[in-house]
Structures are given as C-alpha cells and as structure tokens.
Amino acid sequence: MKQENKQTISGRDFEKYFQVKNLKKALEIKAKYEDQILLIAGATDVLVENYEKLHEIKNWLDLSRVKELKFLEVKEDKLILGPLMTHYELKNSQRLKQKLPLLAKAAAAVGSPQIRAKGTIGGNICTSSPAGDTLSALLALDASFKLQSKIDSRLVKAEDFFLAPKRNGLKDNELLTQIEIPLYPEESLSFWAKIGRRKALVISTLNLALVLYFEQGLIKRAGVAVGSAAPTPIRLREVEELMLGKSLAELNYRELGEEVKKRVSPIDDIRGTKEYRENVVRDTMVNALKSIEKRREGGKNAD
Amino acid sequence: MKKKGRGLATIMFGFGYGEGFPDHSIASIEIKADQRIVIKTAAADVGQGVITTVIQIAAEILRIKPDYFEVIQGDTHTTKNSGSTSATRQTYFTGNAVKKAAEDLLANLYHYGSMEFRSNHPEISIKDGEIYLYEEPEYSISYWDLAAKLKDKGITLEAEGSFFPVTYQPDEKGQADKVYVAYTFLSQVIEVEVDTDTGIIDLLNVYTAVDLGKAINPKNVEGQIEGGTVQGLGMAVMEEQVIRNGRTLNAGMSDYLVPTSVDIPKFKHYLIEDQDSEGPFGAKGVGEPTIIAAAPALANAVYDAIGIRFYDLPLNPSKVKKALEEQDNKN
Numbered sequence: 001m002k003q004e005n006k007q008t009i010s011g012r013d014f015e016k017y018f019q020v021k022n023l024k025k026a027l028e029i030k031a032k033y034e035d036q037i038l039l040i041a042g043a044t045d046v047l048v049e050n051y052e053k054l055h056e057i058k059n060w061l062d063l064s065r066v067k068e069l070k071f072l073e074v075k076e077d078k079l080i081l082g083p084l085m086t087h088y089e090l091k092n093s094q095r096l097k098q099k100l101p102l103l104a105k106a107a108a109a110v111g112s113p114q115i116r117a118k119g120t121i122g123g124n125i126c127t128s129s130p131a132g133d134t135l136s137a138l139l140a141l142d143a144s145f146k147l148q149s150k151i152d153s154r155l156v157k158a159e160d161f162f163l164a165p166k167r168n169g170l171k172d173n174e175l176l177t178q179i180e181i182p183l184y185p186e187e188s189l190s191f192w193a194k195i196g197r198r199k200a201l202v203i204s205t206l207n208l209a210l211v212l213y214f215e216q217g218l219i220k221r222a223g224v225a226v227g228s229a230a231p232t233p234i235r236l237r238e239v240e241e242l243m244l245g246k247s248l249a250e251l252n253y254r255e256l257g258e259e260v261k262k263r264v265s266p267i268d269d270i271r272g273t274k275e276y277r278e279n280v281v282r283d284t285m286v287n288a289l290k291s292i293e294k295r296r297e298g299g300k301n302a303d
Numbered sequence: 304m305k306k307k308g309r310g311l312a313t314i315m316f317g318f319g320y321g322e323g324f325p326d327h328s329i330a331s332i333e334i335k336a337d338q339r340i341v342i343k344t345a346a347a348d349v350g351q352g353v354i355t356t357v358i359q360i361a362a363e364i365l366r367i368k369p370d371y372f373e374v375i376q377g378d379t380h381t382t383k384n385s386g387s388t389s390a391t392r393q394t395y396f397t398g399n400a401v402k403k404a405a406e407d408l409l410a411n412l413y414h415y416g417s418m419e420f421r422s423n424h425p426e427i428s429i430k431d432g433e434i435y436l437y438e439e440p441e442y443s444i445s446y447w448d449l450a451a452k453l454k455d456k457g458i459t460l461e462a463e464g465s466f467f468p469v470t471y472q473p474d475e476k477g478q479a480d481k482v483y484v485a486y487t488f489l490s491q492v493i494e495v496e497v498d499t500d501t502g503i504i505d506l507l508n509v510y511t512a513v514d515l516g517k518a519i520n521p522k523n524v525e526g527q528i529e530g531g532t533v534q535g536l537g538m539a540v541m542e543e544q545v546i547r548n549g550r551t552l553n554a555g556m557s558d559y560l561v562p563t564s565v566d567i568p569k570f571k572h573y574l575i576e577d578q579d580s581e582g583p584f585g586a587k588g589v590g591e592p593t594i595i596a597a598a599p600a601l602a603n604a605v606y607d608a609i610g611i612r613f614y615d616l617p618l619n620p621s622k623v624k625k626a627l628e629e630q631d632n633k634n
Contacts, residue, residue, distance in 0.1 A: 048557075055578035110564075188565055195501050196621060199565045203557070205620065270545055270553050276502070276621040279628055 083122020308608025403464025535597025
C-alpha cells in the first residue's frame with residue numbers, strides 16, 4: 001500500500017530560516033520576530049514536538065552555529081556554561097565532573113548517545129519540561145540563568161525561571177545566553193537519581209538531586225530538587241532548611257523523606273501513578289542521604 | 304534496598320499448524336552449468352534465518368560448500384507453496400522439503416554420473432562438487448560440467464521435494480494420536496534484582512535450556528533465544544498498551560516501551576540435541592517457544608526476591624512499588 005506523504009512539500013514549509021553566526025545577530029532577529037520565531041539548537045525536542053507539522057512553523061532561528069554560546073569556564077567562585085554545551089560535552093568534561101559532579105551525572109542520563117550528542121543544556125532549560133533531566137540538578141546547585149535581549153540582560157534564579165509545564169520566564173525578545181552556577185568553598189557531596197521505566201531513552205518518571213555542603217561536619221548549605229513530581233521541576237527550600245546546621249548523624253532520613261513527599265504534587269500518567277511518585281520520592285531521598293553518608297565515611301568524593 | 308531472586312519456568316510447544324490442517328511445503332533445487340545451485344522456496348525469511356538453514360541443509364546433502372547456493376524466495380511465478388513463516392514451522396517443513404529435493408538431486412547426480420562414466424553407481428563417489436570413479440579418482444566430472452552436458456541433451460539437473468506430514472484434529476476431550484508434528488521443550492531460569500525503593504526490576508541473568516532436536520545453525524538459534532526472551536521480558540516488565548475511552552494513549556515508541564540493549568540481561572544457553580525422528584537432521588522449531596517462559600520465570604524470580612505474587616503483566620515499577628507498600632503496611 002502506498003504511504004501517503006503528510007508533509008507539505010519543501011519550499012512551502014517555512015518562510016524564514018536564519019542560521020546566524022553570532023549572538024548580536026541572533027538578538028536582533030529575536031527582537032524583530034519575538035514570539036513569531038522558533039528557536040533550535042540541537043533540535044532534539046523541537047523536531048519531536050512538531051513531528052508531521054513542521055510545515056506549520058513559519059520562522060526558524062537556528063542557534064547551532066553561534067560559537068560564542070558554547071563554553072565552559074571555571075572562575076574563582078562560579079562555573080559558567082554556554083547554553084550550547086551538549087549533554088555529551090557536559091557528561092565528559094573533566095572540569096565539570098570535578099567541580100559539579102551532580103550536573104555531569106544528570107547530563108549523562110539524558111536520552112541516548114545520539115540525543116546527548118545533539119541536545120544542549122540550553123535546550124533542556126528552555127523546553128522547561130517538568131521531567132527535564134538536568135533541571136533538578138541546576139535547581140539544587142543554585143544555578144542562575146542570564147537572559148539577554150538586544151538592549152539589556154538580567155540574571156534569573158533557576159527556581160524563579162520555571163513557571164508551568166513547558167513555560168518559563170523568558171520574554172519574547174530574550175535568549176538564554178549563560179548559565180551560572182556558584183562554587184562554594186565548603187566540601188560537598190551530591191546525589192542524583194533518575195527513576196525511569198527503563199535504563200535508556202526514557203523520560204524521567206521522577207528525578208531527584210541532592211547536594212550537601214559540609215563545614216566542620218555540619219551542613220552549611222543544602223540543595224534539594226525534584227523533577228517530574230510537580231508542574232515544574234521544583235527546589236525544596238523548606239526541606240533544605242531542616243538540614244542546615246546539623247550533622248548527618250542528627251538527621252532523621254525517613255522524616256526528611258516524608259517532608260519531600262509532602263511537598264511534591266505529582267499526577268497519574270503513563271509513566272507512573274501519583275502514589276508511586278510520592279512513595280518513590282520519599283524512599284529516593286532516604287537513599288540519597290544514605291549514599292552521601294556512606295561516601296563521607298569512606299572519605300570518597302566520587303559517587 | 305535491592306533484593307535478588309531466581310525463578311524457573313518450563314514450557315512445551317507444539318509447532319506447525321497441526322490439528323489436521325493440510326500443512327506442507329514444496330521446494331526445488333537446480334544445479335546450473337554456470338556454477339550456481341538455485342533453491343526455490345516460498346519460505347519467507349523475516350530475519351529468522353530460514354535461507355541460511357535451507358542452504359546448510361542442501362549443501363550438506365549435496366556435498367558441496369554453501370558458497371555456490373542462491374535462493375529464490377516467495378515468487379509466485381517460480382516457487383510453489385511453502386506455507387507461512389509462522390507457527391515455528393519453516394525449519395521443520397521447508398527444511399524437510401529442501402532436504403528431500405536435495406536427496407532426489409543427489410540420486411540424480413549418481414544416476415547421470417554413472418551414465419557419464421558408463422559404470423554402476425556403487426563404483427562412483429561424490430565429494431566437494433565432483434563426481435569421480437571410486438577406484439580411479441583421476442576420472443572425474445564437476446557438477447557444472449555434468450549440468451552443461453545434460454543441458455545439451457535437453458535435460459535439466461534439478462529435483463523437487465515436498466513435506467506433507469499428517470496431523471489429527473483433537474476430539475472433544477482434546478485427544479488425538481498426533482495433534483502437532485512435534486514438540487519443542489524449553490526451560491528458563493531468570494535472575495533478577497528488585498529495587499524496593501523504586502519498584503524497578505533489574506534483569507541480571509537468563510539461563511536457557513532448549514530441546515530443539517538439532518541446532519542446524521547454533522548462532523541463529525542463540526539469536527532466536529535472545530530475541531524471543533527479550534520480547535517475553537518486555538511483556539513481563541514494561542510493554543503495555545494503555546487504552547482510555549477507546550483511545551490508545553501510548554501509540555508510539557517513546558511511550559510504548561520495549562527493552563533497549565542496556566536493559567537486557569546476560570544470557571547463557573544450553574542446546575539439547577535430542578534428535579527428532581522426522582525433523583531435518585533431527586531439528587525442531589525454535590522460534591516462538593523462546594518467548595513463552597520468560598514472563599512466568601520472571602514472575603517467579605520476583606516472588607523469590609520479595610515474596611509477592613503478581614497475576615497480571617507487566618510488572619511495571621508502579622505496580623511493584625504499590626505491592627511493596629501494601630506488604631510494608633501489613634507487617
């Protein structure tokens with residue numbers, strides 16, 4: 001049987017396709033077209049989202065050739081990333097693994113080798129899926145996003161950026177141009193887990209990021225964030241505060257697990273039930289604390 | 304916490320259409336002067352390897368390397384009925400038809416060979432594509448030269464074979480002398496690790512013992528075992544069509560999940576070659592039997608690990624975690 005081609009023929013697919021080489025030009029185009037243009041970098045989300053309706057998109061802004069948006073820099077008190085860094089590059093970066101192993105682990109869990117090779121962290125952030133694998137890690141690590149327009153720029157905290165499923169605080173004339181993650185002087189240990197229905201090529205049923213910063217055995221700072229358990233990836237400040245100033249031995253892991261469970265609002269969907277996510281987020285939090293305890297005792301930094 | 308468990312399941316599988324259905328296969332083989340041996344069969348190779356199997360069988364009977372063979376498949380102008388590639392039947396049915404055609408052709412090689420040497424057929428031998436006088440091996444003729452000579456006389460060097468075994472429809476009590484041509488037996492032990500925090504079942508090892516009569520191509524058999532088992536395990540732990548109000552919610556490969564290469568267990572195979580009296584070289588079918596034991600063996604392994612019996616598939620993380628919570632609350 002002959003398969004009907006549902007795609008509109010080439011040439012009528014779109015009106016404009018801009019493949020810009022520098023940020024200045026990209027910002028000019030964004031200022032002109034505002035919400036009437038679709039951004040792509042790795043295109044791993046966009047092409048799937050628009051499968052069989054690509055011809056409906058009028059204007060494209062392809063950022064993949066903007067070299068100045070692809071970098072990783074370690075400064076004294078922070079690590080800064082260009083949004084075009086791919087998950088593959090993050091997963092394999094020795095500097096990232098050393099400074100922020102949590103984010104390297106999250107990047108390693110995205111999709112498959114092919115998706116990691118094309119997909120970018122900027123894309124993961126701007127798609128703003130509640131299940132985005134790197135987002136809980138960025139939240140727990142207290143990341144900020146630099147949002148830039150043709151005329152000015154602003155720095156927005158990750159926890160203020162995500163507004164609703166696939167909706168964020170980017171204005172129509174803005175682009176995400178930099179990701180900043182603070183590097184604190186204290187010794188830190190982190191945990192990241194992705195719970196899915198299989199080991200690769202799967203959307204998170206749940207993910208959890210935990211980072212603890214220790215000073216003389218006491219928790220000086222903490223980051224707790226979960227993905228796929230609420231309309232957006234969420235940072236749980238109140239749970240973090242319950243841990244501050246205490247040693248690991250003073251923490252009641254099960255209670256902290258319950259505290260996390262209380263603060264998520266998952267739904268039933270094809271990847272798992274509400275009940276499943278609530279119970280698993282509790283047990284995964286306990287697991288995260290145990291894992292950190294074990295490594296602290298062993299004196300190892302690697303997970 | 305991670306808990307390990309081990310489970311066993313054993314199955315038997317009657318293959319072929321069976322139950323009195325007129326199940327058969329017809330094949331033919333021709334030796335051509337241009338150094339080709341052409342097998343004609345309608346058996347469809349859908350990846351299971353029936354083409355390799357029939358070439359091996361014909362090459363064995365015809366005493367020549369498999370390199371010379373080509374197969375014309377599934378062309379209604381040139382091939383006769385071989386039945387469908389289903390019911391785990393092609394190795395047994397088409398394998399037998401090809402074997403019979405090859406045996407007939409071998410007899411013809413002796414016949415025309417003895418005419419060529421003006422000798423009796425016990426005085427000639429056949430080996431590596433050559434027909435020669437037993438006592439004086441320097442007198443020989445290749446299959447190709449013989450085919451060319453016969454062609455000049457208007458004779459084609461070819462033969463046809465068919466396999467048409469009888470089966471019977473079972474009576475009201477399900478009994479008959481022979482419902483299926485033969486049965487394949489398979490036992491599988493599966494080892495798993497259940498994560499009680501997440502309800503996720505990690506597949507560790509699968510040990511498979513299969514009585515397949517004879518492994519015509521052991522590598523192909525291993526492929527069948529691994530492929531079938533992975534499909535069975537997919538059914539056991541993740542594959543599920545979710546329907547709400549008449550609509551399938553997961554009609555795509557991103558939601559309807561099947562195992563990936565990193566999800567599957569390690570395999571170990573034991574091929575039991577207890578030859579079947581009617582199968583080609585004693586071989587029996589091995590396709591579908593490889594899928595059946597996986598789910599029950601897995602469910603037994605999960606029971607061994609966490610002490611919970613499940614009665615519906617798949618054992619997805621939500622279902623396993625829910626059962627674990629209920630078990631926790633009871634204790």
